[in-house]
Every structure is written in C-alpha cells, then in structure tokens.
Amino acid sequence: MSHGGASASLNPFSRLMSGTAGPVIVVVAVIFAAWYVAAVLLNTPFQRDTYERAGQENVSIARLITDTLAQERPVMPAPHQVAVEIWKTTAEKKVTSKRSLVYHSGITLSSTLLGFLIGTTLGIGLAVLIVHSRVLDKSLMPWIISSQTIPILAIAPMIIVVLNAIGITGTLPKAMISTYLSFFPVTVGMVKGLRSPEIIQLDLMKTYSASQGQTLLKLRLPSAAPFLFASMKVAVAASLVGAIVGELPTGAVAGLGARLLAGSYYGQTIQIWSALIVAAVIAASLVTIVGVSERIVLKRMGMAQ
Amino acid sequence: MAREDGANARSVIDIRDLSLTFETNDGPVHALSNIDLNIEEGDFVSFIGPSGCGKTTLLRVIADLEKPTGGHISVNGVSPEEARLARAYGYVFQSAALYPWRTIANNVALPLEIMGLSSEERAERVKRNMELVNLSGFERKYPWQLSGGMQQRASIARALAVEPDLLLMDEPFGALDEIVRDHLNEQLLQLWAKTNKTVVFVTHSIPEAVFLSTKIVVLFPRPGRIYDVIESDLPRDRTLDIRETPEFLKIAHRVRDGLRAGHSYDD
Amino acid sequence: MSGASLTLTGQGAAGVGRTLAWAIVALALISLPQTAFTDGPTVIASADLMLSPILLGGAAILLALGVGPRRLVDLALLAVSVVAAIQLLRAVGTNFSKAESGFWSLVGALWLASWLFVERLSGWDVTSLAAKRAIGILIPALFGVWVLVLWQLLVIGLGVSPVLLPPPSAIGARFASSLPTLWADFQQTFLKAVLIGYAVGCGSAFIVAILVDKVDFLRRGLLPIGNLVSALPIVGVAPIMVMWFGFDWPSKAAVVIIMTFFPMLVNTVAGLASADRMQRDLMTTYAADYWQTLFKLRLPMALPFIFNALKINSTLALIGAIVAEFFGTPIVGMGFRISTEVGRMNVDMVWAEIAVAALAGSVFYGLVTLLERVFTFWHPSVRG
Numbered sequence: 001m002s003h004g005g006a007s008a009s010l011n012p013f014s015r016l017m018s019g020t021a022g023p024v025i026v027v028v029a030v031i032f033a034a035w036y037v038a039a040v041l042l043n044t045p046f047q048r049d050t051y052e053r054a055g056q057e058n059v060s061i062a063r064l065i066t067d068t069l070a071q072e073r074p075v076m077p078a079p080h081q082v083a084v085e086i087w088k089t090t091a092e093k094k095v096t097s098k099r100s101l102v103y104h105s106g107i108t109l110s111s112t113l114l115g116f117l118i119g120t121t122l123g124i125g126l127a128v129l130i131v132h133s134r135v136l137d138k139s140l141m142p143w144i145i146s147s148q149t150i151p152i153l154a155i156a157p158m159i160i161v162v163l164n165a166i167g168i169t170g171t172l173p174k175a176m177i178s179t180y181l182s183f184f185p186v187t188v189g190m191v192k193g194l195r196s197p198e199i200i201q202l203d204l205m206k207t208y209s210a211s212q213g214q215t216l217l218k219l220r221l222p223s224a225a226p227f228l229f230a231s232m233k234v235a236v237a238a239s240l241v242g243a244i245v246g247e248l249p250t251g252a253v254a255g256l257g258a259r260l261l262a263g264s265y266y267g268q269t270i271q272i273w274s275a276l277i278v279a280a281v282i283a284a285s286l287v288t289i290v291g292v293s294e295r296i297v298l299k300r301m302g303m304a305q
Numbered sequence: 306m307a308r309e310d311g312a313n314a315r316s317v318i319d320i321r322d323l324s325l326t327f328e329t330n331d332g333p334v335h336a337l338s339n340i341d342l343n344i345e346e347g348d349f350v351s352f353i354g355p356s357g358c359g360k361t362t363l364l365r366v367i368a369d370l371e372k373p374t375g376g377h378i379s380v381n382g383v384s385p386e387e388a389r390l391a392r393a394y395g396y397v398f399q400s401a402a403l404y405p406w407r408t409i410a411n412n413v414a415l416p417l418e419i420m421g422l423s424s425e426e427r428a429e430r431v432k433r434n435m436e437l438v439n440l441s442g443f444e445r446k447y448p449w450q451l452s453g454g455m456q457q458r459a460s461i462a463r464a465l466a467v468e469p470d471l472l473l474m475d476e477p478f479g480a481l482d483e484i485v486r487d488h489l490n491e492q493l494l495q496l497w498a499k500t501n502k503t504v505v506f507v508t509h510s511i512p513e514a515v516f517l518s519t520k521i522v523v524l525f526p527r528p529g530r531i532y533d534v535i536e537s538d539l540p541r542d543r544t545l546d547i548r549e550t551p552e553f554l555k556i557a558h559r560v561r562d563g564l565r566a567g568h569s570y571d572d
Numbered sequence: 573m574s575g576a577s578l579t580l581t582g583q584g585a586a587g588v589g590r591t592l593a594w595a596i597v598a599l600a601l602i603s604l605p606q607t608a609f610t611d612g613p614t615v616i617a618s619a620d621l622m623l624s625p626i627l628l629g630g631a632a633i634l635l636a637l638g639v640g641p642r643r644l645v646d647l648a649l650l651a652v653s654v655v656a657a658i659q660l661l662r663a664v665g666t667n668f669s670k671a672e673s674g675f676w677s678l679v680g681a682l683w684l685a686s687w688l689f690v691e692r693l694s695g696w697d698v699t700s701l702a703a704k705r706a707i708g709i710l711i712p713a714l715f716g717v718w719v720l721v722l723w724q725l726l727v728i729g730l731g732v733s734p735v736l737l738p739p740p741s742a743i744g745a746r747f748a749s750s751l752p753t754l755w756a757d758f759q760q761t762f763l764k765a766v767l768i769g770y771a772v773g774c775g776s777a778f779i780v781a782i783l784v785d786k787v788d789f790l791r792r793g794l795l796p797i798g799n800l801v802s803a804l805p806i807v808g809v810a811p812i813m814v815m816w817f818g819f820d821w822p823s824k825a826a827v828v829i830i831m832t833f834f835p836m837l838v839n840t841v842a843g844l845a846s847a848d849r850m851q852r853d854l855m856t857t858y859a860a861d862y863w864q865t866l867f868k869l870r871l872p873m874a875l876p877f878i879f880n881a882l883k884i885n886s887t888l889a890l891i892g893a894i895v896a897e898f899f900g901t902p903i904v905g906m907g908f909r910i911s912t913e914v915g916r917m918n919v920d921m922v923w924a925e926i927a928v929a930a931l932a933g934s935v936f937y938g939l940v941t942l943l944e945r946v947f948t949f950w951h952p953s954v955r956g
Binding site for chain 3: 019146233269
C-alpha cells in the first residue's frame with residue numbers, strides 16, 4: 001500500500017540511481033578502477049627490478065604507473081591491454097588464422113552447442129521416460145539426482161584421451177563432455193516440470209479419458225516449459241565449461257581452453273585474460289539467448305509474468 | 306459527528322485533521338483525509354469499511370508503521386513513534402506471522418527477548434498469556450503443527466505478552482472460518498473484560514464489528530475518511546446470543562446503511 | 573503377523589510384470605541348448621551355469637502364474653537373481669572375450685529378472701514410513717549394483733580393451749592397492765584446497781552479503797553482476813591463480829574461493845530479503861533494532877537460501893580444485909593424478925580417483941544436507 005511516503009519529483013540523475021542501472025554502472029566503474037589499481041600494485045615489483053637492472057634511479061611515479069600498465073607479460077594486465085589484445089585477435093586477424101580468437105571461440109562454441117543440443121534432447125527424452133516408468137523413476141532417478149553432487153567434470157580428460165585413442169578426435173569428444181554436463185540438469189528440471197501439473201488438472205484430462213500421450217502433449221509438456229528454460233540456462237553455461245575443460249588434455253591445439261593452457265605455459269597473461277573475457281562474454285551471451293527465447297516462448301504460451 | 310468527551314475516561318488515542326497521501330506513478334493517492342477521532346481508555350473500537358477505505362492504513366498510522374502527511378495524532382499523549390519505542394501497544398496482523406523455527410512458547414517470548422527481559426520474567430509472562438488464550442500445553446509445539454485458529458490465538462498471546470494497555474488488531478480473524486471466528490470473538494471479549502485493555506480492531510464483517518465494539522467507526526474510500534461513528538449501547542457483557550436481539554440488529558442496520566452509502570458514492 | 577507383510581494373491585502378476593516373467597522363461601529356455609563360451613559346453617551341460625536358467629525360469633513361472641505367497645516369491649526372485657549373477661560373474665572371469673549366445677541369453681534373462689523385481693518391489697503396498705524409506709534406498713542401491721554387474725559382464729564378455737573401459741573388478745583392485753596414493757591425493761586436493769577454499773569463499777561471501785544488504789545502493793548494483801558472474805566459466809581463472817599463488821594448494825584454494833563466492837553472495841542477499849512485510853512490521857512494532865531484526869528474523873529466514881548455496885558450492889568447490897590442478901600442481905592431487913594417469917593410459921587408476929572424487933563429493937554434499945535438516949527443520953521443504 002505504501003510507496004515510501006511523499007517524494008518530490010526526481011531529477012534524471014537520482015532517477016537513474018534509484019533503479020538498478022545506475023548502481024550497476026557505478027559498481028562496474030569501481031571494479032575497473034580497482035583493476036587498474038591492482039594492476040599497478042601487482043606489476044610494480046617487476047618494474048622496479050627492470051629499472052634496477054637498467055640502472056635507472058629516481059623514476060617518477062607517473063612513469064612507474066604508465067610502465068606498469070604497459071608490460072609485455074604483466075602479472076596483472078590492465079583492462080585496456082586486454083581490450084587491445086582482444087581487438088587485435090578478433091577484428092584484425094583473419095577468422096581462419098590460428099591466432100584469431102574468433103577462430104578459437106568458434107571451435108569451443110561448436111562443441112558447446114552440439115553438446116548442449118544432444119544433452120538437452122537426451123535429458124528431455126529421459127525425463128519423459130522417467131515420468132512414465134515407475135521402475136526408472138525409483139531406480140534411476142536417485143542416481144541422476146545424486147550425480148549432481150559429483151564432480152563429473154573430472155572425467156573430462158579421460159573421455160578425451162580414451163576417445164582419441166580409438167581414433168575419435170575433434171569436436172565430438174568435447175561435445176560429449178558438454179552433453180554429459182548439460183544432460184543432468186535438464187533431466188532433473190524436466191522431471192520436475194513434467195510433474196508440475198496439479199492433480200486437479202490431471203484429473204481434468206482423466207475426465208476426458210485422454211491417453212498418456214495426449215496428457216503429455218497437452219498438459220505435461222506445456223507445464224514443463226518454464227522448468228525446461230530454467231534448466232537450459234544452467235545447462236548451456238555448464239556446456240561451455242565442459243567444452244573449455246575438454247580442450248585442456250589434448251595438449252592445447254585449438255579452442256578457448258587451449259588458449260588458456262598455452263597462455264599459462266608461456267606466461268602470456270594478456271592472452272589468458274583475453275581468452276577468459278571472451279569466454280565470459282560467450283557464456284553471458286548464451287545464457288542471455290536462452291533467457292530471451294524463454295521470454296518469447298513463455299509470452300506466446302501466455303505464461304510470462 | 307458523534308464525539309462524546311467522556312468526563313472521567315482518559316483519552317488514549319487522539320487524532321485531529323489527520324491525512325496521509327501516497328505519491329505513486331499515477332499521481333497522489335489520498336489514503337486518509339480529515340480524520341478526527343478520539344479513543345478512550347477501555348474502549349473497544351472497530352474500523353469498518355469497504356476495501357481501500359484506509360481502515361488498515363489508519364491502524365498502521367496509530368502503530369507508527371505509516372507516517373501521516375498532515376494533521377495531529379497522539380497515542381498515550383505522545384507521538385506514535387515515541388509510543389512504539391515505549392512498546393505501548395501490541396499488534397495482531399491479518400495472519401499469525403509466527404516464526405516457524407520457534408516453538409509457540411518461544412514465539413510468545415520473542416518481543417520479551419527484544420525488550421531484554423530476564424528469562425524468569427519471560428517464562429512467567431509466557432505462561433500467563435498462553436493460559437489467557439487457552440493454549441496451555443502447546444508450549445513446545447511448532448506453529449506449523451497447530452490449526453489456523455490456534456496460531457492466531459498464539460499471536461494474540463504474543464501481542465499481550467508485551468503487557469500493553471493498547472491492542473491493535475488488523476483483521477485478525479479474517480482468514481478463519483465462521484465457526485472458529487465466532488469462538489475467537491467470544492474469547493476476545495472475555496479477554497478484554499479480564500484485562501480491561503483498549504482495543505482497536507479492523508474488520509470488514511458487520512456482525513463482528515457490532516458484536517465486539519463499544520464504538521464503531523465506518524470509513525469511506527477515495528479519499529479515505531470517516532463517515533459515521535456509532536456508539537454502541539449494548540451491555541459490555543455479551544454472548545453470541547445477543548446477535549439475535551433487536552438492539553444488535555438496529556446497530557447492524559445503521560452500520561450497513563453507512564457502508565451502502567459508501568458504495569453508492571463509488572458507483 | 574500383520575496383514576501387510578504376507579499377502580496371498582490368487583492372480584498372476586499383472587500387465588508388464590507378467591510379460592517380463594514370460595520373457596525371462598523364454599530366454600532361460602533359449603539359453604539351455606546353446607554354448608556359453610567359445611569352445612565350451614552348452615549351458616545345460618555346464619556345471620558352472622546350468623543352475624541359473626533353471627532357477628530364473630522357475631521363479632519367473634511362479635510369478636507369471638501367481639502361485640505362492642506374493643512377497644515370498646518376489647524375494648525368491650531376488651535370491652535367484654543373486655545366484656545367477658554370481659554364477660555369471662564367476663564364469664565370465666576366465667573367458668575374456670569368448671562369450672557366446674548362451675551367455676548373452678542368460679545376461680538378458682538376468683536383466684529382465686532385476687527389472688521385474690524392481691517392478692514388483694515398487695508395487696509393494698507398505699504402510700510404515702520406515703519400510704517405505706528402506707525400499708526407497710534399496711531400489712536405487714540394487715540398480716547401482718546391477719549396473720556394476722552388467723558393466724563387468726559386458727566388458728569381459730565382449731572383450732573391451734581395459735584401456736577403453738576397465739571392468740569394475742580391476743578398478744576395485746587398483747583402488748585397494750593404491751590406497752596410500754589416493755589418500756595423499758585426497759589430502760592435497762580435498763582437505764587442503766577444497767575445504768579451505770570453501771570455508772573462506774562462503775565465509776567471506778556471507779560477510780559481504782551482510783554489508784551489501786545494509787547498503788541498498790550496493791545491493792542493487794552488485795546483485796545483477798553477481799547473478800551474471802554465477803553463470804560464467806570461472807574455472808578459467810585457474811591458470812592465473814597458478815601464476816599468482818604457485819603450484820601448491822593455495823592457488824587451487826583461490827580458484828575455489830572465487831567459484832564459491834558469487835553463489836553464496838547472491839543467495840544470502842536474496843535470503844536476507846525474503847522476510848515478508850508483515851514479519852518486518854512485527855519487528856518494527858517491537859521497536860527492535862537492526863541487529864535484533866537481523867538475528868531473530870532475517871538470518872533464520874535466509875537459512876534455506878544459504879544452505880542452497882552451500883550445497884551448490886560443495887560440488888563447485890571440488891570441480892574447481894580438480895580442474896585447477898590440470899593447469900599445474902606439485903606431483904600430488906586428484907586432478908594431477910587424473911591428468912597424468914590418463915596420459916599413461918592407466919585408466920583403472922583414473923577411475924579409482926574418480927570414485928574417490930564421487931565419494932568425497934557425495935559425502936560432502938550429504939553432510940551439508942544433514943546440517944540443513946538440523947537448522948531448517950521448520951521449512952516446508954524439510955518438514956514435509
């Protein structure tokens with residue numbers, strides 16, 4: 001009932017700050033500022049060593065700061081260094097080049113999406129089976145739930161190496177890890193979703209003497225849609241992690257995970273950070289895409305809030 | 306406006322020309338306007354009116370849960386905020402709002418812990434007030450193990466445990482079924498007779514208001530304002546049978562007329 | 573004797589059950605005249621195997637016809653399946669890659685028998701809560717054992733290379749013989765990196781959440797960012813942490829801290845905001861101060877959210893520590909062992925290490941769940 005009492009008309013600035021956009025901008029700005037400060041502080045020891053070796057003394061603070069933010073292999077690269085690296089390795093490189101981040105992102109993204117697609121399909125299928133089979137529900141479901149507590153990602157290297165050993169290489173082994181990781185949340189979410197109709201709604205279908213298939217199509221699947229999208233958001237993020245980790249054991253050939261590993265071998269911190277930022281952007285975009293399609297689909301179905 | 310200044314009764318709540326306006330995106334909403342009301346010690350006052358008439362808001366202003374934007378209000382001779390800080394009243398909400406992680410006894414003890422009373426004092430007050438609402442024996446139960454009516458009784462015990470002179474009740478029995486409600490109404494009257502507290506009671510049930518009150522305040526919506534104040538001449542000592550008497554029906558009729566006038570204004 | 577424990581039924585198993593029972597009988601009959609293993613005798617002539625089809629078929633006939641006390645027959649089916657499983661496991665042990673149609677028919681019959689038993693068991697009409705719970709644990713446990721048995725039978729019977737997929741017996745043997753190594757790895761990865769990182773990550777996020785909650789501006793600014801970060805591939809910071817904090821466990825703990833921080837932050841802040849208006853008003857009418865409201869109302873209300881984060885984080889922490897070890901470690905640790913033994917094609921050791929990880933993960937999760945039940949006994953999801 002209350003709206004916080006009387007408040008005068010707001011000027012644009014305080015209106016911005018009273019929502020979420022303003023505070024988010026401020027917090028992001030603070031993070032960038034802290035990043036720069038951290039970069040200066042963390043890179044100073046190495047810079048001082050350099051000065052000492054070069055016999056330079058009495059270096060001004062301003063010079064020290066600009067130098068710490070321009071090292072080739074800094075302990076902590078500055079945001080603009082990462083931005084420049086990303087620009088160089090995306091816009092200025094050919095997409096087919098091994099040094100192009102677009103190329104590496106594409107490799108990672110293809111196994112992510114392939115795995116996500118297979119995993120989601122399998123998950124939905126298994127959920128339908130579980131909901132309709134008492135035996136599967138009682139014997140398999142507890143394992144699927146408890147498998148969420150297990151660090152499944154640990155088997156990634158084994159899958160990659162073993163499949164490589166029998167001649168399966170490239171996208172498929174990585175996609176299998178993504179499949180595996182996205183399959184579990186989708187199954188659990190879908191089982192919950194398919195069971196979400198209320199008894200009264202199921203009874204209604206019974207009064208129409210609807211078949212199990214009709215009940216599934218007309219009641220269970222539509223009611224499961226919100227659950228499906230919620231678990232797909234989790235699954236797509238997990239898929240990406242799976243694809244990246246899947247790129248680690250093959251010895252850094254291609255993909256964002258390979259960029260991370262190669263960067264850590266050769267101390268190329270800027271390369272690590274730019275791969276990391278690109279991975280973060282991809283993750284955020286994937287989750288956003290699922291979120292937007294969720295909103296569109298649920299709106300069409302008349303379920304949007 | 307019917308307003309009798311009792312010669313010997315002390316004024317507990319004094320409201321003069323009170324108004325409250327909420328600023329919303331659709332412009333100002335006049336929740337309360339030009340409210341004048343005097344509540345005396347020992348009164349049982351009901352606020353009744355259609356939804357949106359501001360009866361709950363008025364109660365919340367008395368409890369300092371809402372700040373008025375104009376006019377004067379005093380509770381026990383001080384501002385509502387000072388009264389709240391002095392723990393001058395007990396408040397009973399629409400639902401019991403008991404904490405599920407506390408036993409019934411510990412729920413009743415909650416305000417006493419906040420006031421910093423000793424554990425002996427707490428135990429004594431819990432015992433006494435749980436007896437008062439007929440909940441002895443349920444001390445160690447959790448709220449979710451009790452029926453809705455029992456939960457609401459526990460929340461009344463919790464309000465009484467503060468030992469306030471003033472009891473503010475916001476549709477406390479609104480969510481209960483009719484039979485439980487009748488029963489609790491009778492118990493509430495007995496409690497009121499035993500403790501001689503001042504009660505302000507918000508309701509939208511005419512029989513409930515007439516049965517319980519010594520004074521019935523009928524409110525109108527848009528803007529929320531007082532339409533009628535009815536002094537009840539029913540005896541203080543009442544049983545449910547009184548609802549069949551002509552005196553009761555006469556008062557109920559007047560209340561209903563008032564509510565109808567409010568609605569016709571709306572249409 | 574209670575009427576529920578032994579019920580006589582005049583009719584045979586209904587629907588699916590009866591079909592399954594007849595299928596078992598058919599498979600048992602089919603297996604009899606066929607050879608079990610290359611260059612070996614037929615099933616009926618094999619002293620090691622002949623008992624299995626007879627017992628399985630017999631029990632299935634009883635079930636299909638509905639003869640005898642129902643639950644006793646069900647239990648007999650279980651006993652018969654156990655005998656058959658033992659016979660098959662022993663027989664296959666000396667016959668790597670030599671299984672033939674007789675053997676596979678028996679495996680099929682055994683599979684259907686286990687399926688039938690679960691079908692029957694889940695139909696048991698038990699009333700006591702303890703019995704229901706026991707069945708609820710027994711069925712998935714049986715399923716787990718069955719997967720191991722089938723795995724063993726398939727891998728040896730088909731002659732799958734142990735490099736691809738070792739049989740459970742080999743993994744078990746490797747597990748038993750490598751206990752000191754596994755323990756050392758567990759200590760390095762779990763007791764140091766995971767537990768310390770988890771405690772610091774969750775603890776600091778909790779404190780930050782309390783501060784963020786107090787400053788509304790921070791709450792509005794940090795919450796969307798925290799939600800976003802929770803979806804990012806944070807394990808990727810592992811190489812950076814290894815560079816900053818060295819090869820030993822502190823760098824892994826740092827990864828764990830970062831991974832567990834945001835889920836805890838987001839959940840705690842959401843939990844602190846979960847008290848409804850009426851409950852807050854109640855505290856206002858008592859003139860309760862900020863800390864009283866925090867401790868007596870908002871923190872208890874936040875507990876279900878906090879435990880949710882603690883549960884999510886228990887898995888994340890283990891993943892973070894193991895994956896971080898793929899980027900460089902001293903020569904001990906679960907992730908290190910997995911990546912090096914995979915390189916040497918010692919797949920049974922990798923599986924043993926994965927078994928440790930799975931065990932550690934589920935025990936950790938189980939403990940957090942236990943604590944949750946103790947502290948949020950009042951929450952509808954726990955008490956229901």
